[in-house]
Amino acid sequence: MIKTQHLRLKLFSISYADEMFKGREYFEKALGVTVPENWTNEKDALEIFYNEMKKDSSNAHWWAYLIIHTKDNKLIGCCGYKGQPKDGTVEIGYEIHPEYRSRGYAVEAAKGLIENAFTFPEVSKVLAHTLAEKNASGSVLKKNGFTYVKQLTDPEDGELWQWEFERPGIKKPC
Template sequence: MATVETEHLRLIPCNSEILKAAIKGNDSIAQKLGVTIQDNWTEFGVGALQYSLDKLTENEDEKDWWTYFPIHKKDNRLIGSGGYKGKPTSDGTVELGYEIAPAYRNKGLATEMTKGLIENAFKNSSVKTIIAHTLGFENPSTKVLLKCGFEKVEEINDPDDGLIWKWELRNKNGTTNQ
């Protein structure tokens, strides 16, 4: 599993052992990765980590297509989570998501992490399109996606979450869209 390097971040792909340590708690993941842990580093929570672990356990082909932990290089600190919602579909679509701890927001790090995930996904020749979903109004996540070249392509009325916007970024002729 290859770590994704950006200017300020090291995006560590989570295998089963890393996910189990994160589910166990901050002390466990800090020891496993040799980093400090930012307070409130995840809003997605243990449920999302367990879901990723279950998917990896079910299918080894899913490795590299779930959770990545962004480590702020200068601080050697876990500051969020992100990654993909599974391996590319048969038509070459992969979905990504991301979160940054409140203390590290508004510093361009969510955009940097997203660009790293985009570049990483498009290295796989089967990936043609990356999608993302946000709440259906302008917010910090929509700004990140716009900065990364995504276009809003659909509005969806979700029974649980209300209005959701679907975003898309196409891989043009095998090059990254950065």
């Protein structure tokens, strides 16, 4: 579990996924927290993470986390990595329930993911992608020290901006 000032990022385990697929009341009981209706827009992504974890649960920490607001004991979103590090790089993503947006929780969750990633010596860089426009997600990344790198075209998502954050103290080649 990753703990921040206001949040707990709880690993989205196979057993939690099984309960989520059964229904909200089962999921609430398994997590021991309140789960709001329509708590995520990313159920498809969670299903992908679930299938990846079933293939190899030893790498579950490189997939999804559930964002729990500690004081309210409520599930307020999900976040995580898009798989194991490749060439020293991991990619992050995050989502906050509308009721909890604009309170700094996405910034806090992203920071928790970044700090956690850098506890692994093989990680030297964290990437993220946003839609190719000024938006809240870009602000979350800027507040965490990310730098805009480039615009690219994704076959599914269209035009995206790529952002990166390098491990502090990494020397760049000349």
